[in-house]
Amino acid sequence: MASETTAAHGAEGAEHAAESSSLVFHPMDQFIVEPLFGGEIAWYTPTNVTLWLFLSIVAVIGLLVLSTSKRAIVPTRMQSIAELAYGFIYKMLEDICGKEGIKYFPYVMTLFMFIVTANFLGLIPTSFTTTSHFAVTIPLALAVFLTVTILGFVKNGAAFLGLFWVSSAPLALRPILAIIELISYFVRPVSHSIRLAGNVMAGHAVIKVFAGFAAIAVISPVSVLAITAMYGLEVLVAFIQAYVFTILTCVYLKDALHPSH
Amino acid sequence: MATEPFTEEVAGSCVDAGGSAIGMPQLCFDWFPNQIFWLVITLVVIFLVLSRVALPRIAAILAERQGTITNDLAAAEDLKAKAVEAEEAYNKALADARSEAQRIAAEARAEIQVGLDEAIAKADAEIAAKAAESEKAIADIRAGALESIQVVAKDTAAELVTALGGKADADAINGAVDAQTKG
Numbered sequence: 163m164a165s166e167t168t169a170a171h172g173a174e175g176a177e178h179a180a181e182s183s184s185l186v187f188h189p190m191d192q193f194i195v196e197p198l199f200g201g202e203i204a205w206y207t208p209t210n211v212t213l214w215l216f217l218s219i220v221a222v223i224g225l226l227v228l229s230t231s232k233r234a235i236v237p238t239r240m241q242s243i244a245e246l247a248y249g250f251i252y253k254m255l256e257d258i259c260g261k262e263g264i265k266y267f268p269y270v271m272t273l274f275m276f277i278v279t280a281n282f283l284g285l286i287p288t289s290f291t292t293t294s295h296f297a298v299t300i301p302l303a304l305a306v307f308l309t310v311t312i313l314g315f316v317k318n319g320a321a322f323l324g325l326f327w328v329s330s331a332p333l334a335l336r337p338i339l340a341i342i343e344l345i346s347y348f349v350r351p352v353s354h355s356i357r358l359a360g361n362v363m364a365g366h367a368v369i370k371v372f373a374g375f376a377a378i379a380v381i382s383p384v385s386v387l388a389i390t391a392m393y394g395l396e397v398l399v400a401f402i403q404a405y406v407f408t409i410l411t412c413v414y415l416k417d418a419l420h421p422s423h
Numbered sequence: 424m425a426t427e428p429f430t431e432e433v434a435g436s437c438v439d440a441g442g443s444a445i446g447m448p449q450l451c452f453d454w455f456p457n458q459i460f461w462l463v464i465t466l467v468v469i470f471l472v473l474s475r476v477a478l479p480r481i482a483a484i485l486a487e488r489q490g491t492i493t494n495d496l497a498a499a500e501d502l503k504a505k506a507v508e509a510e511e512a513y514n515k516a517l518a519d520a521r522s523e524a525q526r527i528a529a530e531a532r533a534e535i536q537v538g539l540d541e542a543i544a545k546a547d548a549e550i551a552a553k554a555a556e557s558e559k560a561i562a563d564i565r566a567g568a569l570e571s572i573q574v575v576a577k578d579t580a581a582e583l584v585t586a587l588g589g590k591a592d593a594d595a596i597n598g599a600v601d602a603q604t605k606g
Contacts, residue, residue: 193448194438195457205456215465222469226477233484235491241484248481268474276469296449297458302466363449 185377189370193294193363210290211298214283218292221279247275251408258412262419269309270415273302274408281362281400285393293403294363296355303355306411314418325421354410361403365396569604576600 198208226247229240237245251271255263277293284291292298314322326343328336369392376385437451438444448454577600581591 188443190444190446190448191442194442194444195448195451195454203454203457205460207457209454209457209461211454211458212461215461219465219468219472222477223472226481227472230477230480230484233480233487235484235488237484244477244481245485248478248485268470268478271478272466272470272473275473276466292458292462294449295458297455298462301459301462359449363447 185374187371187374189367189374192290192366192370195295211292211295214280214290214292217283218276218279221283222275225279226275247271254409255412255415258409259416259419263412263415266415270408270411273306273411274404277302277358277407278401278404281404282397284362284366285396285400291362291366294359294366296359299355299359300351302358302407303351306354306414307351310414310418313415314421317418318421322418322421325417329422350414354407358403358407361399365392365399368392369396573600573604576604 195203195209195211197203198210198213201207203209225240226244229238229244232238232241234241248271251274252264252267255267255270259266280291280293280298283289284293314325318324326340326347328339328343331339369389372385372388372392376382376389378385436445437448437453577593577596580596580600581593584591584596
């Protein structure tokens with residue numbers, strides 16, 4: 163997490179340093195929010211964020227609704243993808259949370275499908291990556307955090323606090339462990355959100371920095387190769403970060419359903 | 424949060440005169456309400472689409488497929504059992520036919536045997552009758568021959584005695600011929 167933020171910081175440093183030389187680096191410009199039809203940005207203004215969020219809805223509908231419209235017993239390719247995604251998240255949730263977790267499958271599936279489509283849409287050149295913004299990932303992580311906390315107390319009452327009381331540890335250590343557990347519990351939404359946004363942002367910024375070097379003819383082949391390699395890595399990151407976000411959501415949900423250690 | 428060090432950069436506008444980002448656009452809090460508003464709408468729409476349409480449909484497809492597979496397996500099992508049954512019936516029919524054939528053959532053999540026995544018995548009787556007849560004829564012939572021999576022998580003896588100058592004594596000659604021919 164720390165390395166991600168310093169990477170982004172380094173990209174900024176490169177940007178400032180480059181302004182004095184012939185090279186122009188603007189690796190962070192791709193993350194600027196712009197209104198689609200001009201004017202000031204108010205909370206309701208349609209912006210490029212709106213556009214790309216809307217496209218992720220379209221992608222989700224295309225992937226899960228249109229592809230399954232034929233309800234084929236022998237699936238088409240697109241339908242297999244929809245079924246694979248369904249089975250993947252369903253099994254993940256069932257493995258981690260057990261049968262009680264299945265009730266929350268639509269919520270978890272919503273998170274996964276949104277993040278994975280937004281990540282992959284962000285890989286289209288000149289697109290806007292919604293999941294690279296903390297304004298997107300923090301609400302996602304906070305929603306998970308609040309859901310888990312409220313659900314934990316509703317389901318288990320005060321017994322939910324047993325999550326912080328490690329009964330298997332020696333009695334003398336338990337208060338100390340409780341403090342550590344409490345801190346780690348409240349750090350969860352921070353790491354949960356910054357992990358996703360940081361990974362996506364850092365990769366995209368690094369690609370932009372390499373692209374800036376392509377202006378120098380001698381370096382440009384290396385630059386193009388580096389962009390290609392980085393892009394391949396980003397494809398991997400796009401899926402893995404969606405997976406990590408979802409599996410952590412499942413793990414946190416398990417704490418709410420079964421708070422005992 | 425880990426965002427504190429950057430907050431002073433964010434103060435004021437987030438974009439400079441040239442349209443480039445100042446610092447990290449991610450930390451421009453002016454844009455937060457806009458992003459959060461559209462994010463919430465997006466999540467609600469995706470959630471509704473998934474929970475109302477996509478997930479029940481995919482679940483139905485998977486369940487239907489599972490059902491079809493189970494049914495097909497059961498049908499295959501059924502057909503297999505039927506095939507085994509048919510084979511058994513075929514084997515049974517074959518065995519029946521074989522035993523029937525054997526029975527018919529035995530019957531025919533028995534019938535033929537009866538006829539044969541009758542014919543043999545008849546033939547035996549005929550043969551026995553013929554043999555008895557023949558034996559009788561042979562006995563007659565033998566008796567006839569013996570008699571003829573005695574007559575010829577007596578005549579010959581009488582002639583011989585007469586030729587030798589004697590007087591034929593009929594009784595003596597008869598007795599002698601009888602004694603000779605007896606053995």
